Amino acid sequence: MKFGISKEPINIQEVIDHVVQRNAGAITTFIGTVRELTKGKKTLFLIYEAYESMAIKKLEQIGTEIRERWQGAEVAIVHRVGKLDITDVAVVIAVSTPHRADAYEANRYAIERIKEIVPIWKKEHWEDGQEWIGDQLEKVSYPEGKPEAKHLDE
Amino acid sequence: MKFGISKEPINIQEVIDHVVQRNAGAITTFIGTVRELTKGKKTLFLIYEAYESMAIKKLEQIGTEIRERWQGAEVAIVHRVGKLDITDVAVVIAVSTPHRADAYEANRYAIERIKEIVPIWKKEHWEDGQEWIGDQLEKVSYPEGKPEAKHLDE
Amino acid sequence: MNNVLFFAHLKDEVGVESLQIEAKGKSVLALKQEVHETYGLSSIDSVMTAINEEFAEDDDVIQEGDTIAFIPPVSGG
Amino acid sequence: MNNVLFFAHLKDEVGVESLQIEAKGKSVLALKQEVHETYGLSSIDSVMTAINEEFAEDDDVIQEGDTIAFIPPVSGG
Numbered sequence: 168m169k170f171g172i173s174k175e176p177i178n179i180q181e182v183i184d185h186v187v188q189r190n191a192g193a194i195t196t197f198i199g200t201v202r203e204l205t206k207g208k209k210t211l212f213l214i215y216e217a218y219e220s221m222a223i224k225k226l227e228q229i230g231t232e233i234r235e236r237w238q239g240a241e242v243a244i245v246h247r248v249g250k251l252d253i254t255d256v257a258v259v260i261a262v263s264t265p266h267r268a269d270a271y272e273a274n275r276y277a278i279e280r281i282k283e284i285v286p287i288w289k290k291e292h293w294e295d296g297q298e299w300i301g302d303q304l305e306k307v308s309y310p311e312g313k314p315e316a317k318h319l320d321e
Numbered sequence: 322m323k324f325g326i327s328k329e330p331i332n333i334q335e336v337i338d339h340v341v342q343r344n345a346g347a348i349t350t351f352i353g354t355v356r357e358l359t360k361g362k363k364t365l366f367l368i369y370e371a372y373e374s375m376a377i378k379k380l381e382q383i384g385t386e387i388r389e390r391w392q393g394a395e396v397a398i399v400h401r402v403g404k405l406d407i408t409d410v411a412v413v414i415a416v417s418t419p420h421r422a423d424a425y426e427a428n429r430y431a432i433e434r435i436k437e438i439v440p441i442w443k444k445e446h447w448e449d450g451q452e453w454i455g456d457q458l459e460k461v462s463y464p465e466g467k468p469e470a471k472h473l474d475e
Numbered sequence: 476m477n478n479v480l481f482f483a484h485l486k487d488e489v490g491v492e493s494l495q496i497e498a499k500g501k502s503v504l505a506l507k508q509e510v511h512e513t514y515g516l517s518s519i520d521s522v523m524t525a526i527n528e529e530f531a532e533d534d535d536v537i538q539e540g541d542t543i544a545f546i547p548p549v550s551g552g
Numbered sequence: 553m554n555n556v557l558f559f560a561h562l563k564d565e566v567g568v569e570s571l572q573i574e575a576k577g578k579s580v581l582a583l584k585q586e587v588h589e590t591y592g593l594s595s596i597d598s599v600m601t602a603i604n605e606e607f608a609e610d611d612d613v614i615q616e617g618d619t620i621a622f623i624p625p626v627s628g629g
Contacts, residue, residue: 441628
């Protein structure tokens, strides 16, 4: 699947295979992994949950946004759900473009947009408790009730 | 091999495996592939040649530079040599860091440094001829006779 | 009738993944406040709403059969 | 004696991968010019030099047994 939600471990090479093209000189991937320490607190494991049907649409939307902004770009994104242990892969984003600068920028755009508009949530489990994480809770406000595309290259 | 020159196709997952760490939340990879069209000219295939022993030292040096500049970073780089066809993988750079911004920046630094200091050359073969490419020939001058580290985040 | 979906901490607080609610003709904001009061949700200020899998505005009006989802701040990636 | 290595277009022009040259006591620049003239190389202005796999300056002096490599502008990646 080129844009998908996966209950099984993600095969990174398969995601990359979706963006191979004869006129790409560069492929970048972003692989989000479960980190043990966040602000000194030790994570035991995570649970990812998705509103799957909408999440897939939003991943596809990010792909469309990227192809509109970066000429010749191809994109594939797969996000994992379920229980993930430390170092497990939560998300893989692959972007190919003719030239390398675009491949980095477009890939970065994809992960930032995932954190804005894709309905996926993580619940962190520590030794002393658990909590649903809402990263954007205090950082982002949505005056129009929904997140808008923003330029990351400012 | 964490820093290497390979005569065989590069296994991307193996390069990634070298940078997996419990305190990385992000892994970026850069995969350089052989592009068919450059400035409208059609490439048939490429030959990559390396001064192998020195190239490995220089790849290791880039790894050291990155670990010094980006705290907690791990790096692995493998470059292919020999004949490569269109879409074949020429280089794989994997970088892991605790946070994602660093993973993109450090990875970008690695590919720029490869193009400055690692003794590897490509010969392009077109329908009407062939030529050793010296990308930096007219773009970079080395007043001190050798390339120096430069900041890419300016 | 309308299918109303809850995710993450909202699902935990409401205690179910979805409810059947008659919401035809109501604004998104009105339904949000109704659900907030009925289920004593801790916070809905930062919660977004989707109608049929697309983000909706607070003043959008719900139609018969629409699927409504309350979307807490996302944390994927 | 010194082993002198050529790569990419330099190798094509010289016709061999390496030569044994007595270069002890010479500067990098002097050896460069000598090789340039002897083999009629098209250009050495942009060529870097490595001594024992480390980049060297034009005024570095070559020691007995050093391996010298002429490094055309690189194009890996």
